[in-house]
Amino acid sequence: MCASLSRVAAHRSCGTWFVNRARRRYAAGGMIPLRDTVPSARFPIINLTLIALNTLCFLHELSLGDGLQGFIQTFGLVPARFHNGGAAEIGSLVTSMFLHSSWLHLLGNMLFLYIFGDNVEDRLGHLRYVCFYLLCGAAAGVAQTYAISGSLLPMIGASGAIAGVTGAYFLFFPTARVVTLVPIFFFFQIIEIPAVVFLLFWFLMQLMYGMVTISAAGEVVGGVAWWAHIGGFLFGMIAAPLLVPPKPARAGRVQGLSWRD
Numbered sequence: 001m002c003a004s005l006s007r008v009a010a011h012r013s014c015g016t017w018f019v020n021r022a023r024r025r026y027a028a029g030g031m032i033p034l035r036d037t038v039p040s041a042r043f044p045i046i047n048l049t050l051i052a053l054n055t056l057c058f059l060h061e062l063s064l065g066d067g068l069q070g071f072i073q074t075f076g077l078v079p080a081r082f083h084n085g086g087a088a089e090i091g092s093l094v095t096s097m098f099l100h101s102s103w104l105h106l107l108g109n110m111l112f113l114y115i116f117g118d119n120v121e122d123r124l125g126h127l128r129y130v131c132f133y134l135l136c137g138a139a140a141g142v143a144q145t146y147a148i149s150g151s152l153l154p155m156i157g158a159s160g161a162i163a164g165v166t167g168a169y170f171l172f173f174p175t176a177r178v179v180t181l182v183p184i185f186f187f188f189q190i191i192e193i194p195a196v197v198f199l200l201f202w203f204l205m206q207l208m209y210g211m212v213t214i215s216a217a218g219e220v221v222g223g224v225a226w227w228a229h230i231g232g233f234l235f236g237m238i239a240a241p242l243l244v245p246p247k248p249a250r251a252g253r254v255q256g257l258s259w260r261d
Contacts, residue, residue: 032181033115036195038173044118046126050133051110054158057098058106075099076154079145097137099156109158115178116169117162120240123172128243135239136164136232143231147210160228163206167236170199206230 064071077096082089100106121129140160169176176195181188210226 030183031193031198033112033198034179034181034190036115036119036173037177037179037192038119040118040122042122044121046130046133047113047117047121050117050130050158051113054098054100054106054110058100058103061099072099072154072156076156077141077145078154079148079151081152082141082145083149093138093141094134096141096154096156097134097158097161100158101156105157109162113158113162113165117165119173119176120165120168123168124240124243125245128245132168132236132239132243133161133165136167136236137161139235139239140164140225140228140232143235144225144228147225147227155225155228157225160225160232163229163232164236164239166199166202167233168240170196170203170233171237171240203230203233206233 061068061071075092075095076099077092078089082092100109117129117133120132124132137158137160140163141155144155144160174196177192178195178198180191180193180198182191182193206226206229209224210230213224213226
């Protein structure tokens, strides 16, 4: 989620450094999810719209040329500015989650959103899902700003919101399985892994990296917003059950008396 201005300037570079970073950020121990085994009962219009919006915003970034850094500085989430700017900076919690620093940053986030988001939208409903997504992104951003409250570097990316989506998926679909590309020595195998195992392992890795990035002086270092991932995941687990629509009551009759269950 977090991208410094120096990384944003390297938008078009997707070399080995980005590959290694992506494997740490998006994959669990090098495992790459391909799809899940839970079909959606309804068309995920909101999830696909979010993917489209993120992509369009990134294409707009690519068109800015030398104006990109100023654009990111304006619409990214700058922790120091957020804590000192008051209500005027709240909008950056939303705008920052639609910006990305590279193609790999975008594609990694959208892969997770595509796999896990449709089912969460199916469970919550369209309107509740979009509200849930935005709330998760905002909560994740706030969590990271408290981890690096003095930073002047803008944070961008959808991974905090998507972490919230995976937190909801973790609760809603405990029996689901994730078809995963797993590196075994020099080869890759495609295997099905229980979703709870995959996502729990992913979360523990975020927690591990988050703890590692805290220096001895108590400051957070590094270029990935691990605490946004952690905060988003936990917020998603807490908020998702509260947003599940009530089941419609079934009317019936027992010995002439009306009842509902």
